[in-house]
Amino acid sequence: METKDDSSLDFIRTRIEEDIKANKNQGRVHTRFPPEPNGYLHIGHAKSICLNFSLAEEYNGKCNLRFDDTNPCKEEVEYVESIKKDVRWLGFDWEDREFYASDYFEKLYEYAVQLVKKGKAFVCDLSAVEIKDTRGTLTEPGTESPYRNRTIEENLDLFERMRKGEFKDGERVLRAKIDMSSPNLNMRDPVIYRILHASHHRSGDTWCIYPMYDFAHGLCDSIEGITHSICTLEFEDHRPLYDWFLEELDVFRSQQIEFARLNLSFTVMSKRKLLELVQSGYVKAWDDPRMPTLSGLKRRGYTPESIRDFCGRIGLAKRDSVVDIALLEFCLREDQNKRAPRRMAVLDPVEVIIDNYPEGQVEELESENNPEDESMGKRKVPFSRRLYIEREDFREDPPKKYFRLSPGREVRLKHAYYITCQNVIKDPNTGKVQKIHCTYDPKTKGGWAKDGRRVRGTLHWVSVPHARNAEIRLYDRLFNTKNPLDLKEGEDFKENLNPNSLKVLTSSKLEPGLSKAQPGDRFQFLRKGYFCVDPDSTQDRLVFNRSVPLRDTWAKILKKQKQK
RNA sequence: UGGGGUGUAGCCAAGCGGUAAGGCAGCGGCCUUUGGAGCCGCCAUUCGGAGGUUCGAAUCCUCCCACCCCAGCCA
Numbered sequence: 001m002e003t004k005d006d007s008s009l010d011f012i013r014t015r016i017e018e019d020i021k022a023n024k025n026q027g028r029v030h031t032r033f034p035p036e037p038n039g040y041l042h043i044g045h046a047k048s049i050c051l052n053f054s055l056a057e058e059y060n061g062k063c064n065l066r067f068d069d070t071n072p073c074k075e076e077v078e079y080v081e082s083i084k085k086d087v088r089w090l091g092f093d094w095e096d097r098e099f100y101a102s103d104y105f106e107k108l109y110e111y112a113v114q115l116v117k118k119g120k121a122f123v124c125d126l127s128a129v130e131i132k133d134t135r136g137t138l139t140e141p142g143t144e145s146p147y148r149n150r151t152i153e154e155n156l157d158l159f160e161r162m163r164k165g166e167f168k169d170g171e172r173v174l175r176a177k178i179d180m181s182s183p184n185l186n187m188r189d190p191v192i193y194r195i196l197h198a199s200h201h202r203s204g205d206t207w208c209i210y211p212m213y214d215f216a217h218g219l220c221d222s223i224e225g226i227t228h229s230i231c232t233l234e235f236e237d238h239r240p241l242y243d244w245f246l247e248e249l250d251v252f253r254s255q256q257i258e259f260a261r262l263n264l265s266f267t268v269m270s271k272r273k274l275l276e277l278v279q280s281g282y283v284k285a286w287d288d289p290r291m292p293t294l295s296g297l298k299r300r301g302y303t304p305e306s307i308r309d310f311c312g313r314i315g316l317a318k319r320d321s322v323v324d325i326a327l328l329e330f331c332l333r334e335d336q337n338k339r340a341p342r343r344m345a346v347l348d349p350v351e352v353i354i355d356n357y358p359e360g361q362v363e364e365l366e367s368e369n370n371p372e373d374e375s376m377g378k379r380k381v382p383f384s385r386r387l388y389i390e391r392e393d394f395r396e397d398p399p400k401k402y403f404r405l406s407p408g409r410e411v412r413l414k415h416a417y418y419i420t421c422q423n424v425i426k427d428p429n430t431g432k433v434q435k436i437h438c439t440y441d442p443k444t445k446g447g448w449a450k451d452g453r454r455v456r457g458t459l460h461w462v463s464v465p466h467a468r469n470a471e472i473r474l475y476d477r478l479f480n481t482k483n484p485l486d487l488k489e490g491e492d493f494k495e496n497l498n499p500n501s502l503k504v505l506t507s508s509k510l511e512p513g514l515s516k517a518q519p520g521d522r523f524q525f526l527r528k529g530y531f532c533v534d535p536d537s538t539q540d541r542l543v544f545n546r547s548v549p550l551r552d553t554w555a556k557i558l559k560k561q562k563q564k
Numbered sequence: 565u566g567g568g569g570u571g572u573a574g575c576c577a578a579g580c581g582g583u584a585a586g587g588c589a590g591c592g593g594c595c596u597u598u599g600g601a602g603c604c605g606c607c608a609u610u611c612g613g614a615g616g617u618u619c620g621a622a623u624c625c626u627c628c629c630a631c632c633c634c635a636g637c638c639a
Contacts, residue, residue, distance in 0.1 A: 008578055008585075036639055071638060128637055135635055139566045142635090173637055183567040185635050194637040213639050237568050237634050258569090260632095265575080313587060315577045317570090320632055324575045327588045337601060372601065403599070412597060447597045458597050482575095527598045553599045 010316040025227045029061030036068045037079035039271035040286045040293045041086045044262040050311035053092040065094035069102050070216045072200035086294040091304045102202045108211050116155045123158040124175045141181030142188045165208045186241045218242040221254035229254045232261040263322040266477040267292045290478045301532025301547030306335040329548045336530045341369045344460040345525040346509045349388035356439045357385040367415040386464035388509045393459050403456035411457040418444040460526040467509040470542040474503040
């Protein structure tokens with residue numbers, strides 16, 4: 001068993017260790033991840049997934065995957081499939097413990113009958129509006145339903161007939177009989193079963209009554225022997241009700257523990273809002289690389305390892321928080337720096353001609369695949385008289401501290417030669433640089449000058465005749481504001497969307513070896529960032545997503561210079 | 565003006581009566597065939613506020629303030 005540094009246990013682990021010490025549940029730890037299959041998983045769910053599965057692992061327990069499918073109107077198999085895929089992708093295994101609340105519908109029904117028999121539940125004929133009207137307010141107690149004192153026999157009969165389908169949707173409900181004047185609204189005779197003549201994605205038309213979350217969730221936990229039922233803060237108020245059901249039915253007592261859900265800066269994290277972005281067409285789909293969904297992050301190029309690392313770094317507590325998205329980006333860089341093979345790609349090309357390099361000559365130059373990991377080996381990259389370099393790597397009139405190419409200046413081409421800029425050809429009308437003429441020093445092969453001569457700048461490059469064309473998609477934050485939901489009156493969160501969150505480059509140039517890249521493959525493009533092959537790629541057109549740019553010190557210097 | 569929670573740096577977050585961990589971000593410097601990476605250093609005299617207890621308080625007590633959640637037959 002992994003031992004965690006107990007000097008910094010979070011409050012949940014502290015609690016679990018206390019339970020183990022007290023031999024609660026014979027020291028057993030059993031958790032569950034309980035998604036409702038009504039949407040795609042996002043990075044916020046990843047926090048919960050990592051928490052629940054890691055806890056089980058750390059304390060020699062188990063973690064179940066349980067679909068909370070008690071509302072047939074919202075749930076679909078498409079979602080259960082995507083959820084399973086995402087959890088697996090993250091790297092977690094629920095083995096044979098794939099459960100559904102719907103697996104327990106019969107058992108849950110029996111529990112409800114038991115409650116009725118105890119006089120702790122009743123069939124209520126009030127309409128939804130009437131129930132709402134009699135619930136009271138935050139400061140005033142509710143009033144009891146006129147049906148609250150039906151006899152047990154009548155309740156039993158009515159509930160059975162509800163199940164048989166004798167009533168229409170909304171005609172009657174089963175309610176727990178608790179306390180209409182409780183200051184906790186959840187305890188004011190909450191509805192526990194409603195009539196829904198809807199086909200369920202698993203149980204089909206077997207049922208026309210469905211249990212409510214509060215009733216189902218705790219009892220499912222109990223049935224599965226869940227020891228620690230971890231959920232988010234908004235359910236804190238529900239805990240007394242959770243406990244009430246377990247106590248009244250005298251079943252295994254699972255313990256609900258609440259933690260603060262994850263919020264990330266510059267994005268939104270609710271299924272409803274993410275759906276809205278998809279439906280409004282602002283993003284292309286749930287797996288659009290700008291989305292904080294797991295499928296989006298995956299397509300963007302995030303690795304499961306980086307996301308798990310992130311979930312481990314964000315901390316766990318009860319206070320509302322907004323984690324800086326820079327931490328997520330940091331985790332990806334940290335992961336990819338050690339693992340991503342280096343390649344050269346010129347995103348925005350301009351041509352360099354090396355005047356003194358023999359026409360028609362090609363050299364295969366040796367390049368390391370990853371300076372962080374020698375075991376990743378080397379590769380050959382073709383070099384010739386005509387090369388592409390990054391347009392921004394040349395400045396006719398270089399600002400201070402600019403180390404790159406400019407007239408008369410010598411720089412290094414990575415793994416190749418020193419070159420010196422001789423002159424520039426510009427479009428006479430636009431003034432745009434078209435070709436840069438340089439000379440190279442044949443004695444600097446490999447990028448070293450034996451005479452000890454130094455250059456400040458090193459550029460990446462791609463040989464023109466060997467280059468492969470590619471489309472590169474550059475992403476920026478989805479929203480312009482740190483908290484897109486911080487709105488003025490009448491404002492819609494979509495007004496905070498960043499109109500420049502996607503920029504498409506269509507004539508980027510790749511070193512030839514990259515033509516074999518497959519969707520999902522990840523690389524570091526030297527000096528540019530980490531990139532991932534998009535599934536939109538075809539045989540003759542590779543598409544790359546920029547997962548995250550490299551840290552850019554030069555950009556910071558520029559920014560500072562501008563501020564002055 | 566009900567109930568349930570939460571306040572420690574720009575963002576997370578440890579801390580549990582003995583004198584403010586760590587990470588991200590930021591800022592300096594070193595190093596560098598990626599302005600990447602790496603390395604070194606800096607970054608809370610103070611813990612929402614005010615009182616009190618104590619030799620000693622972020623930690624205990626009292627009052628106050630701010631923020632979040634709850635009035636679905638959603639989860």
